[in-house]
Amino acid sequence: MSKAKGAIVVDKEKCKGCEVCITACPHQVIGMTSTVNAKGYRVASMVLPEACTGCTNCALVCPDGVISVYRLKAASVA
Amino acid sequence: MESIDVSMDINEIIKPENLVYKKSSLFEEKPFSYCPGCGHGTIQRTLMEVVEEMGITEDVVGVAPVGCSVTMYEFLDIDMLQAPHGRAAAAATGLKRVLPDKYVFSYQGDGDFAAIGTGESIHTCNRGENILVIFVNNGIYGMTGGQMAPTSLINMKTSTTPYGRKQEQMGSPLKITELIAQLPGTYYVSRHAVHTPAGVRKLKKAIIKSFELQKENKGLCFIEVVSNCNSGWKMTPVKSNQWMEENMFPFYPLGDIKVDGKLVK
Numbered sequence: 001m002s003k004a005k006g007a008i009v010v011d012k013e014k015c016k017g018c019e020v021c022i023t024a025c026p027h028q029v030i031g032m033t034s035t036v037n038a039k040g041y042r043v044a045s046m047v048l049p050e051a052c053t054g055c056t057n058c059a060l061v062c063p064d065g066v067i068s069v070y071r072l073k074a075a076s077v078a
Numbered sequence: 079m080e081s082i083d084v085s086m087d088i089n090e091i092i093k094p095e096n097l098v099y100k101k102s103s104l105f106e107e108k109p110f111s112y113c114p115g116c117g118h119g120t121i122q123r124t125l126m127e128v129v130e131e132m133g134i135t136e137d138v139v140g141v142a143p144v145g146c147s148v149t150m151y152e153f154l155d156i157d158m159l160q161a162p163h164g165r166a167a168a169a170a171t172g173l174k175r176v177l178p179d180k181y182v183f184s185y186q187g188d189g190d191f192a193a194i195g196t197g198e199s200i201h202t203c204n205r206g207e208n209i210l211v212i213f214v215n216n217g218i219y220g221m222t223g224g225q226m227a228p229t230s231l232i233n234m235k236t237s238t239t240p241y242g243r244k245q246e247q248m249g250s251p252l253k254i255t256e257l258i259a260q261l262p263g264t265y266y267v268s269r270h271a272v273h274t275p276a277g278v279r280k281l282k283k284a285i286i287k288s289f290e291l292q293k294e295n296k297g298l299c300f301i302e303v304v305s306n307c308n309s310g311w312k313m314t315p316v317k318s319n320q321w322m323e324e325n326m327f328p329f330y331p332l333g334d335i336k337v338d339g340k341l342v343k
């Protein structure tokens with residue numbers, strides 16, 4: 001099994017469930033929760049965490065800036 | 079609160095020393111009022127990243143428009159004015175002239191810049207004021223319920239063109255960016271989009287370039303961002319971005335239009 005090089009943290013209460021981040025992720029890491037936050041939005045979360053490279057693509061297109069991205073120092077984003 | 083379902087692997091990654099992206103600290107606690115997936119958020123988020131990274135937080139003053147971004151100053155921790163509808167470029171002119179050492183920008187929608195403010199917009203560009211205009215073209219009046227804008231495409235359905243915009247009756251979509259690029263006062267004119275990571279990176283570079291040029295008093299820098307209005311277009315955010323690629327980009331092609339005072343397109 002491949003080992004994750006990156007990870008994202010979503011500020012669940014501020015996510016608006018727009019799914020724009022899903023389209024931007026080259027590795028299908030992100031999906032939507034079946035439960036909703038206090039605003040009534042389904043929330044982005046990692047459904048394939050082992051595939052995350054920490055490339056920041058998802059965070060760059062998130063209109064609300066609710067994604068933080070972490071990447072292991074030695075890892076490349078390829 | 080920030081939390082995700084974590085495995086051991088991920089716990090080893092989510093540590094402060096591995097942080098490679100978080101939103102700019104120039105966001106206020108108050109969340110954006112924009113609809114889910116709206117480009118206004120992405121553009122303003124990117125702008126704040128530039129301001130923070132260039133270290134010019136105390137030296138930048140913006141002018142907010144009328145439109146969905148009318149209260150943008152409530153979300154962004156920088157100095158801002160808010161101008162009457164369409165007059166942001168004129169207000170920015172005044173600001174820059176009394177505060178020539180500040181980095182001044184106006185942020186305007188297509189209804190704001192290209193309809194009600196056309197006079198102020200064109201003359202500000204023609205005077206070559208040393209400001210940055212960020213022009214957000216979503217082809218519609220988003221805030222007021224999706225009426226036709228000068229930039230609405232032919233056959234585009236809006237609340238005031240329920241059968242689609244007809245050229246014979248409503249004229250052609252206005253390429254105001256190409257128009258102002260003809261004026262000697264504009265120095266750098268470029269068209270962007272923020273629905274892809276590559277697009278966001280390019281916009282960021284364009285904003286940095288514009289502020290650097292402003293410091294050299296080169297003239298007016300103009301950045302159009304072709305953006306979505308999923309509420310007005312009545313689509314999901316993801317669908318609206320696809321629609322934008324298929325319909326807006328052929329008419330409003332992305333890229334530089336004027337560089338170093340010379341037309342390149």
Ligand SMILES: Cc1ncc(C[n+]2csc(CCOP(=O)(O)OP(=O)(O)O)c2C)c(N)n1
Nearest residue numbers: 144145146163187188189190218219220221
């Ligand atoms: C003088 C004046 N006329 C009309 C309005 C009503 N009005 C508010 S926003 C708007 C259009 C905004 O469209 P746009 O500039 O494209 O911004 P968007 O919401 O699409 O970002 C209009 C006509 C107003 N507020 N003031």
Ligand code: SF4
Nearest residue numbers: 025052053055056058
């Ligand atoms: S950081 Fe890159 S790989 Fe990881 S979820 Fe975001 S877009 Fe996908």
Ligand code: SF4
Nearest residue numbers: 015016018019021062
């Ligand atoms: S882009 Fe941002 S707001 Fe939209 S679903 Fe993803 S994390 Fe949530």
Ligand code: SF4
Nearest residue numbers: 113116146220307308
């Ligand atoms: S109405 Fe349109 S432009 Fe306004 S916030 Fe909603 S999606 Fe964005």
Ligand SMILES: [Mg+2]
Nearest residue numbers: 187188218220
């Ligand atoms: Mg508009």
